[in-house]
Amino acid sequence: MKKLSQLKVGERATIASFEEDAVPVKLLELGCLPGNQIVLHSIAPLKDPICVELEGSQIAIRRETAVRIFVETV
Amino acid sequence: MSSNSLKVALVGNPNTGKTSVFNALTGLRQKVGNYPGITVEKKTGRCSLNESTTADIIDLPGTYSLNTTSLDESVVVEILLNKKNTDHPEVIVVVAEVENLKRNLLLFTQIKDLKIPTLLVINMADRMAKKGIEIDVETLEKELNTKVILISTRSELGIDELKTQLVNHQELNTDTCTDITAIDQVYFEQLKSIFSSFDPYKLWLLITQDVNFMPIEKNPPLQKEDLTSTKTKAELKKLQHKETVLRYKFINAAISKAYIKNRLKADGWEGHLDRVLTNKFLGFIIFGAILLTIFQVIFDFSSIPMDAIDELFAGLAQVVQNSLPAGVFADLLSDGLIAGIGGVVIFIPQIAFLSFFIALLEESGYMSRVVFMVDRLMRPFGLSGKSIVPLMTGTACAIPAVMATRNIENWKDRLITILVVPFTTCSARLPVYLIIISLVIPNERFLGLGLQPLVLTLLYFLGFAMALLAAAVLNGVLKIPKTDFFMVEMPPLRRPQFKNVGITVYEKTKSFLTEAGRLILALSVIIWFLGSNGIGKDFKNAEQIVTSKVEASKMNWTKEAVEQEISNYKLEHSFIGYMGKAIEPMVKPMGLDWKIGIALITSFAAREVFVGTLATIYSVDEEDQQTIREKMDSERTSSGLKRFNLASGIAILLFYAFAMQCMSTLAIVKKETNSWKWPMLQFGAMTLIAYICAVGSYQLIIPYI
Ligand SMILES: Nc1nc2c(ncn2[C@@H]2O[C@H](COP(=O)(O)OP(=O)(O)O)[C@@H](O)[C@H]2O)c(=O)[nH]1
Ligand SMILES: [Mg+2]
Numbered sequence: 001m002k003k004l005s006q007l008k009v010g011e012r013a014t015i016a017s018f019e020e021d022a023v024p025v026k027l028l029e030l031g032c033l034p035g036n037q038i039v040l041h042s043i044a045p046l047k048d049p050i051c052v053e054l055e056g057s058q059i060a061i062r063r064e065t066a067v068r069i070f071v072e073t074v
Numbered sequence: 075m076s077s078n079s080l081k082v083a084l085v086g087n088p089n090t091g092k093t094s095v096f097n098a099l100t101g102l103r104q105k106v107g108n109y110p111g112i113t114v115e116k117k118t119g120r121c122s123l124n125e126s127t128t129a130d131i132i133d134l135p136g137t138y139s140l141n142t143t144s145l146d147e148s149v150v151v152e153i154l155l156n157k158k159n160t161d162h163p164e165v166i167v168v169v170a171e172v173e174n175l176k177r178n179l180l181l182f183t184q185i186k187d188l189k190i191p192t193l194l195v196i197n198m199a200d201r202m203a204k205k206g207i208e209i210d211v212e213t214l215e216k217e218l219n220t221k222v223i224l225i226s227t228r229s230e231l232g233i234d235e236l237k238t239q240l241v242n243h244q245e246l247n248t249d250t251c252t253d254i255t256a257i258d259q260v261y262f263e264q265l266k267s268i269f270s271s272f273d274p275y276k277l278w279l280l281i282t283q284d285v286n287f288m289p290i291e292k293n294p295p296l297q298k299e300d301l302t303s304t305k306t307k308a309e310l311k312k313l314q315h316k317e318t319v320l321r322y323k324f325i326n327a328a329i330s331k332a333y334i335k336n337r338l339k340a341d342g343w344e345g346h347l348d349r350v351l352t353n354k355f356l357g358f359i360i361f362g363a364i365l366l367t368i369f370q371v372i373f374d375f376s377s378i379p380m381d382a383i384d385e386l387f388a389g390l391a392q393v394v395q396n397s398l399p400a401g402v403f404a405d406l407l408s409d410g411l412i413a414g415i416g417g418v419v420i421f422i423p424q425i426a427f428l429s430f431f432i433a434l435l436e437e438s439g440y441m442s443r444v445v446f447m448v449d450r451l452m453r454p455f456g457l458s459g460k461s462i463v464p465l466m467t468g469t470a471c472a473i474p475a476v477m478a479t480r481n482i483e484n485w486k487d488r489l490i491t492i493l494v495v496p497f498t499t500c501s502a503r504l505p506v507y508l509i510i511i512s513l514v515i516p517n518e519r520f521l522g523l524g525l526q527p528l529v530l531t532l533l534y535f536l537g538f539a540m541a542l543l544a545a546a547v548l549n550g551v552l553k554i555p556k557t558d559f560f561m562v563e564m565p566p567l568r569r570p571q572f573k574n575v576g577i578t579v580y581e582k583t584k585s586f587l588t589e590a591g592r593l594i595l596a597l598s599v600i601i602w603f604l605g606s607n608g609i610g611k612d613f614k615n616a617e618q619i620v621t622s623k624v625e626a627s628k629m630n631w632t633k634e635a636v637e638q639e640i641s642n643y644k645l646e647h648s649f650i651g652y653m654g655k656a657i658e659p660m661v662k663p664m665g666l667d668w669k670i671g672i673a674l675i676t677s678f679a680a681r682e683v684f685v686g687t688l689a690t691i692y693s694v695d696e697e698d699q700q701t702i703r704e705k706m707d708s709e710r711t712s713s714g715l716k717r718f719n720l721a722s723g724i725a726i727l728l729f730y731a732f733a734m735q736c737m738s739t740l741a742i743v744k745k746e747t748n749s750w751k752w753p754m755l756q757f758g759a760m761t762l763i764a765y766i767c768a769v770g771s772y773q774l775i776i777p778y779i
Contacts, residue, residue: 025141049562057565060446
């Protein structure tokens with residue numbers, strides 16, 4: 001199991017779990033739910049934030065959130 | 075509002091095209107304002123559905139769900155939940171979009187559960203072929219138990235069908251999609267036994283409203299304490315998680331039957347362009363180039379209409395002066411009102427150009443890339459990437475910059491940005507900087523660079539640095555609850571629709587004219603009055619006094635010189651003249667006298683007035699920059715020192731860099747924050763900082779001169 005922040009650009013993974021209080025409801029609602037696919041789409045020039053692809057849309061979040069989301073690479 | 079006008083609300087995720095649908099339905103028949111008491115933008119408009127029916131359409135703020143995390147979203151919930159709210163709709167149109175349909179449907183299922191007649195519009199149908207998307211509308215209608223319409227605002231497909239469907243809104247059902255009680259049956263049983271008359275989902279929304287966000291006052295129909303006492307916030311959040319899973323289960327079932335996406339389609343030019351735009355090296359270079367181009371265009375292109383406006387109003391004033399009998403009325407009309415209106419209209423080119431570019435960047439999706447790139451840079455100052463555009467814009471003019479903060483959803487971030495934007499060096503400071511620098515900074519080279527341009531550049535940096543510093547301080551001081559969570563959706567890059575851009579430019583300009591414009595006009599008339607009226611013999615008999623002085627001097631004065639001397643004498647003995655003298659003790663510690671005191675006061679109308687006022691005071695023609703400079707250079711203090719020396723010059727520069735001397739900005743801040751408290755605070759704090767810096771620098775430097 002890896003942290004979301006440890007994925008490489010373009011790497012696809014399945015969301016395994018996250019620290020409940022780290023992930024706001026809004027992100028859940030955008031599809032950040034255990035079992036869903038996630039792709040690290042790109043990283044900002046200053047390494048933070050990162051942009052992930054969820055359910056076909058691209059969403060930028062900060063690293064501080066990404067380190068608390070755990071993924072399973074296939 | 076007529077009785078047979080149907081109330082329709084557009085609801086949907088951000089970037090699904092709600093505003094485009096709204097524009098397509100209403101055209102220019104729209105009204106942009108604020109929701110009462112808060113600063114969320116409210117757009118309403120009217121649309122005739124057929125010969126006999128009209129609809130009042132409201133474009134609600136974009137929201138991902140009814141579980142609110144921001145002020146914008148809680149406005150949506152308030153309007154949809156509260157039947158007594160004047161904006162409560164009879165029909166809801168959920169605007170979704172072909173590519174993100176699944177995610178859009180989450181909000182749809184929540185809306186549907188409110189039991190208000192709802193229809194689903196799937197926008198951007200023009201992109202389906204390219205993205206390999208197929209939608210079986212009939213099946214989807216059956217699965218979601220609603221009317222579904224495929225539309226495209228770009229190719230104007232389906233808009234008429236939407237209108238027809240709105241006329242036939244009685245056909246829409248009010249069945250729910252999901253049963254919320256399934257997430258915790260015991261809990262909902264309990265609730266039902268206490269509040270038997272309430273609908274479980276609406277009750278659930280009320281209970282959870284402040285789990286993620288502190289809503290503004292909502293007149294809750296029930297005591298919150300009773301409701302939340304049985305569950306902790308963490309437990310409620312877990313239930314929201316469960317709710318989301320439940321809803322996605324329903325959505326997945328519907329989607330799997332009616333929606334096909336051919337994954338093999340490549341991402342095309344948008345994907346390549348995106349990678350370039352956010353590239354490590356190219357990203358910032360491109361952003362810099364775009365900003366530079368925008369400023370260049372604003373400076374160059376707006377100066378043409380601005381000069382024309384200037385001349386037009388000057389000419390108009392002249393016509394009035396010539397055609398009316400000389401007197402107070404003619405003066406009020408020409409120097410007060412017409413000049414005042416001119417002072418408002420003169421901002422239009424800058425505002426229009428700037429809102430044009432911002433709308434373009436917004437429409438194309440580039441803006442969120444910029445936010446993505448600079449977020450890390452802004453964080454040490456308690457801001458997020460979203461503040462970058464207003465701060466950059468401030469370098470042209472603070473007024474459109476304050477208006478540009480509307481893109482920042484987070485209220486605390488937005489307020490801080492509004493408060494610090496006037497520190498950035500706007501173009502009105504430039505004439506003041508130029509004349510003072512040329513007076514006090516030696517025209518020499520330092521490390522091969524011209525000293526004068528170096529100081530000018532330094533002043534620009536100083537303004538920006540001060541803005542960031544102030545932001546950091548305000549971030550610590552202001553006690554405004556803030557969800558410290560950053561999340562920005564990066565919509566696909568798109569070719570902008572010029573209709574949308576056009577409407578935005580029109581709306582922004584109009585709202586500036588009608589709302590801030592009035593205030594600016596009033597203030598400039600007041601300042602005109604104070605500068606052209608006075609009490610006492612000196613003011614009333616100015617002409618005689620000056621003429622007799624001229625005769626006594628036995629020199630050969632030109633007619634213009636006499637007139638200039640008279641207006642100088644009048645200004646000196648007007649209300650503003652006395653105010654200038656009254657504040658002399660205050661400006662003395664920065665090495666200035668009452669004459670510059672007057673210029674500081676009139677500068678409050680707008681900084682660029684500084685040079686003009688000094689021209690009047692020193693009795694020279696305003697057009698003649700060279701003479702003003704010479705006059706200023708030859709002014710001496712009582713101790714024989716140059717009046718404009720390095721110490722007092724730096725003091726003036728710092729004062730103009732930091733002081734809030736622009737009533738137009740104050741007017742727009744009042745409008746955008748909906749209260750006088752913030753502009754007054756801004757005015758007080760900035761002027762104080764400016765004063766302290768100016769006095770400090772003067773006292774520090776003067777011993778060495
Ligand atoms: N291709 C395409 N783009 C659209 C359509 N409708 C809107 N857009 C674009 O989608 C973006 C967001 O539109 P907007 O109306 O501002 O969305 P809102 O945030 O929901 O109000 C803009 O760039 C529009 O030009 C459409 O039917 N087709
Ligand atoms: Mg919109």
